[in-house]
Amino acid sequence: MDSSISLKDINVNEVSLFIKILKGETNLTLMAKDLGITLQGVRYYITTMKEKGFLEDFKITPKGYEYLSSVMKLLKGFVVEGTDIIFKSTDWECISDSNFKAGEIVYLHMDGGFLHACKQSKNNEAEAIAVESAKAGNKLRIRDIKGIININFGTVWIETIENLNENNSEIIRDRIIKLVETERENFRIFVMGEGAYSILSSEIDVNIFAPLAGAFDCANRGLDSKIYTTAESLNLNFEEFSALKEKFPNVKTNLTTFKI
Numbered sequence: 001m002d003s004s005i006s007l008k009d010i011n012v013n014e015v016s017l018f019i020k021i022l023k024g025e026t027n028l029t030l031m032a033k034d035l036g037i038t039l040q041g042v043r044y045y046i047t048t049m050k051e052k053g054f055l056e057d058f059k060i061t062p063k064g065y066e067y068l069s070s071v072m073k074l075l076k077g078f079v080v081e082g083t084d085i086i087f088k089s090t091d092w093e094c095i096s097d098s099n100f101k102a103g104e105i106v107y108l109h110m111d112g113g114f115l116h117a118c119k120q121s122k123n124n125e126a127e128a129i130a131v132e133s134a135k136a137g138n139k140l141r142i143r144d145i146k147g148i149i150n151i152n153f154g155t156v157w158i159e160t161i162e163n164l165n166e167n168n169s170e171i172i173r174d175r176i177i178k179l180v181e182t183e184r185e186n187f188r189i190f191v192m193g194e195g196a197y198s199i200l201s202s203e204i205d206v207n208i209f210a211p212l213a214g215a216f217d218c219a220n221r222g223l224d225s226k227i228y229t230t231a232e233s234l235n236l237n238f239e240e241f242s243a244l245k246e247k248f249p250n251v252k253t254n255l256t257t258f259k260i
Contacts (some may be wrong), residue, residue, distance in 0.1 A: 014053060093142070098117075108142075151220075193229050
């Protein structure tokens with residue numbers, strides 16, 4: 001395919017029709033509705049694609065595949081470059097470990113789940129430019145990040161309390177409280193659902209709102225977390241759990257059962 005193809009040569013509607021035909025769609029009326037153009041417009045693009053040799057008997061020809069491949073490569077490069085420009089030009093915030101002046105190079109590292117900036121690179125940290133001056137311990141705005149911020153992703157542990165009822169709630173409460181006293185050194189503790197909340201909220205300081213999102217955010221920042229819940233609550237929230245696993249692929253999960 002002609003390597004001189006450029007962004008100005010790409011027609012979004014035509015490319016969209018290519019994709020729909022690849023997916024096996026044949027209803028021109030539905031295509032027009034999805035693309036927000038008239039049926040006449042769809043027929044025009046189909047005719048043009050046939051004249052270019054991209055389409056034959058409503059099937060994409062080898063020439064059409066070659067053209068589409070070239071277009072996708074060009075669009076991919078455009079998106080990657082644009083995303084990189086946006087990323088570099090977007091202001092981030094971090095915690096300043098030292099006094100910085102605007103324009104200084106800072107080195108980035110994670111500490112306690114938060115992004116910090118220091119003056120010297122220790123382990124090939126990512127670097128950025130300070131947008132403003134800041135004193136040690138204050139918020140620092142940065143941009144033009146280069147390199148990869150090193151994060152040791154954490155694990156989300158979900159402890160499902162088995163068969164919680166009126167007869168065993170006090171025993172379970174006492175045992176979990178003793179566990180939490182030692183776990184706090186290694187985990188951020190959450191409770192999910194009314195069952196776990198009813199036996200633990202008054203006894204220990206726990207995170208009770210948006211527990212799944214909070215636990216995954218902690219792990220994504222390098223902190224292990226543990227959620228105490230019941231089977232009923234886990235079942236109700238399993239769709240969210242699955243979505244978060246997909247959103248944060250680097251976060252490990254471990255589901256266990258708490259038994260007495």
